[in-house]
Amino acid sequence: MEVKIGKATLAIVKEDITEQKVDAITNAANNRLWMGGGVAGAIKAKGGEVIEEEAMKQGPVPIGEIAVTGAGKLPAKKVFHAVVMEQDMKTSEEAINTATKNLLNTAEDYNFESIALPALGTGVGHFPADICADLMLEQIISHLLENTKLNRVVISLLDNGIYEIFNSKLKKRFSKK
Secondary structure: OEEEEOOEEEEEEOOOHHHOOOOEEEEEEEOOOOOOOHHHHHHHHHHOOHHHHHHHOOOOOOOOOEEEEEOOOOOOOEEEEEEEEOOOOOOOHHHHHHHHHHHHHHHHHOOOOEEEEOOOOOOOOOOOHHHHHHHHHHHHHHHHOOOOOOOEEEEEOOOHHHHHHHHHHHHHHHOOO
């Protein structure tokens, strides 16, 4: 699904985030920035271990903050590592809210026009996808209604259930009453 918000487009796609042709892709990271499985593992496998090496030199990073690395062999220019959990792999509403807001602000700081995000914390963090969708969509929509350089935000999901949840939440927000 795709919607226009201000001058920007918000899209929810069922695609591999590592293949997104955007300025930056997002990794839901732990505070030490080591990259294990899930989205992080896919980014490291396709982009190269140089991404993890560069990230880990910046750790530890406070919850909600963003570490920025190169993108290795990926089509994106940068990888934004959104720190949403500590070593225990647990996250919270506050962490997801803060990280989403900081991701968008970091994209602005880099003068980027496009960014792709996964569902933060719903993989190894086991955070409920329906709550995650509400939090992330609220931050993204609020940001895109402001004066922004971003013209495309993509929420890139592979899990069918999480994709359906995000899609239905966005449809509900933009359906004609």
